[in-house]
Amino acid sequence: MLPEKQMVSEVGHASVPAWRVRTNDNLPKQWDTRQMELLEMRSTAKVAQVENAIRKPIEQATWSIDPNGAPKHIVDLVSGDLSLPVKGEEGIAAQRAGRVSWAEHLRVALDSIFTGVAFFEQVYEYGPDGLVHLRKLAPRPNLSIRKIHVATDGGLEGITQRGVKGRGEVFIPVERLVVYRSGRRDDTWQGSSVFEPARDNWLELMKLQRLNSLVLQRNGMGIAKYKASQLTDRSQVQEEIARGQELAESYAAGEVAGYSLPPGADMPVEGVSGSLPDIPASMEYHADQIAIACNATHLNLTGAGGSYALANVQLGEFIQGEQSHVELVADVATKYIVARLVALNFPEYDGTLPLVTSTRIQVQKDLTPGDISQLAAQGVLTKEPNLEGWVRSTFRIPAPRDLFDALKAKKKLREAEEEMGVTLTPESEGESEAPVAVKERAVFTKNQVTALLRDIAKRGGEVE
Numbered sequence: 324m325l326p327e328k329q330m331v332s333e334v335g336h337a338s339v340p341a342w343r344v345r346t347n348d349n350l351p352k353q354w355d356t357r358q359m360e361l362l363e364m365r366s367t368a369k370v371a372q373v374e375n376a377i378r379k380p381i382e383q384a385t386w387s388i389d390p391n392g393a394p395k396h397i398v399d400l401v402s403g404d405l406s407l408p409v410k411g412e413e414g415i416a417a418q419r420a421g422r423v424s425w426a427e428h429l430r431v432a433l434d435s436i437f438t439g440v441a442f443f444e445q446v447y448e449y450g451p452d453g454l455v456h457l458r459k460l461a462p463r464p465n466l467s468i469r470k471i472h473v474a475t476d477g478g479l480e481g482i483t484q485r486g487v488k489g490r491g492e493v494f495i496p497v498e499r500l501v502v503y504r505s506g507r508r509d510d511t512w513q514g515s516s517v518f519e520p521a522r523d524n525w526l527e528l529m530k531l532q533r534l535n536s537l538v539l540q541r542n543g544m545g546i547a548k549y550k551a552s553q554l555t556d557r558s559q560v561q562e563e564i565a566r567g568q569e570l571a572e573s574y575a576a577g578e579v580a581g582y583s584l585p586p587g588a589d590m591p592v593e594g595v596s597g598s599l600p601d602i603p604a605s606m607e608y609h610a611d612q613i614a615i616a617c618n619a620t621h622l623n624l625t626g627a628g629g630s631y632a633l634a635n636v637q638l639g640e641f642i643q644g645e646q647s648h649v650e651l652v653a654d655v656a657t658k659y660i661v662a663r664l665v666a667l668n669f670p671e672y673d674g675t676l677p678l679v680t681s682t683r684i685q686v687q688k689d690l691t692p693g694d695i696s697q698l699a700a701q702g703v704l705t706k707e708p709n710l711e712g713w714v715r716s717t718f719r720i721p722a723p724r725d726l727f728d729a730l731k732a733k734k735k736l737r738e739a740e741e742e743m744g745v746t747l748t749p750e751s752e753g754e755s756e757a758p759v760a761v762k763e764r765a766v767f768t769k770n771q772v773t774a775l776l777r778d779i780a781k782r783g784g785e786v787e
Contacts, residue, residue: 335444335463335484335495354513358465361438361516364525369610370518373617377517378433380645380684381652386425387411389678400668401661401677404457410680428460432652435503438465439514442482443501445663455667457660460501477510501659503652521616528609535602547571552587563588618644645684653679 364370387410390398402409405425428443435441446459463484469492472480481496506515518525549567551560563585570582571590584590614622620637656679665676740746 333444333446333459333461334499335461335482335493336467336487336490355466358438360522361518362466364518364522365437367525367529369528369613370521370525372622373518373614373619374437376619376622376641377436377617377645377648378430380642381433381649381681382426382429384649384684385682386429387680389680391678392675393677394674397665397669397672398677400454400456401664404664405656405660405679407679423457423460429652431462432503433648435505435514436648437516437518439505439507439516439519440465440512441503442468442495443503444495445499445501445660447667455664457664460660463495463500471512473510473512479512498663501655503655505648505651517617518613521613524609524612524616528606528613531602531606531609535606538599538602547574547590547592550589550591552585554587555585642684649681649684653681 365374386407388398388402388405388407389410398409401407405423407425432441432443442463442465444459444461444463445457446461447455448458450456463482467484467487468482469485470483472482472494474480479497479500479502481494481500484493484495486492502512504512504514506517506519507513547570549564549571551563551567555563567588567590574582574590574592582590611623614620618641621641624637657676661676661679665672
């Protein structure tokens, strides 16, 4: 068990201090530079599009706690502290007020895909039930970290955060950390961003955007060219040319733009002779390379046509990468959040642990009412529990009612039928003579209703 003081207080902070790289900084300078550059990259259009394409399927997946054979009290503890439902009971998870939100934690944890690594500090407290509960998974921003401490065997020892608001530097040991590391696995524990292979393309894209803007400004309306008047006295030609230069440089199109010239002078606005480089095509090329580097080739498809089969192949490769990200998050959360929570509360327990899990990432197919009816008719939603659970989880069909609640509802229905003298009970399977309509306790079979309708049709639709 941890000392009680550690249950209610944090060691680190979530502030990013204003600082400059120092020559005696123990962390390599490229860490600071890289994190700032990645922050800038993620604010540009194409990179943001790729990031959203990677994020959204993972965030929208159905996350849950798989009991994995663990005792119910351990499963309930993990489920409640992480605000995740138990697998098969989606939609009925009990969240402890003011505690960890898995959805919020997941959004920040996914930053590791784009920054290389994401650090969180685990903060615990004693609950009224006498158990240790997870109070917070506090993010520790990469830009606040001065040093990542690594042991000689390559294992992580902890991190040191820069001090802010008068506080000194703080060291957070690995026992209190949850670390999501993406990409490169080396002894720096810095990971690697999915955008790193596209860094050169992004730099070129930024240059081309600035150049394209400059080309449009300079060549969109042409360039003014001043010609001195032949009537000007030779001694004043240089002065006229100097003033003409100032006039040409200050010339700009507008509602009130205009200029006046001395007799014989001229200032034509000339366009570009020949053709300019196709800058937009180069910009499109480098933007496409960013998506290709992240295995998001399908984002480069436009309305210009192409093969749907090829598009499906590209999307399939992207989904495989998504599934890898999901499994990384689930594995880290199970090993370093669930395992520690169970160890703190039940140090003698050595059985299997509940697992943080998610549905597989796939192209979501929306079910129609006909699809659901077909599933029910085939018994998929009523007979085989494992298959039914998979179908409900995959297609996000709500969990069935509890058996006790269903029986109570059926009892109320029968009582209402008896009181009103009308039954809504459907025709039983395989019984052609089952009642299909009741009014004032007059019961008609299916064959009787059919014969009645035929008789009405013979008489021209008139009913006595």
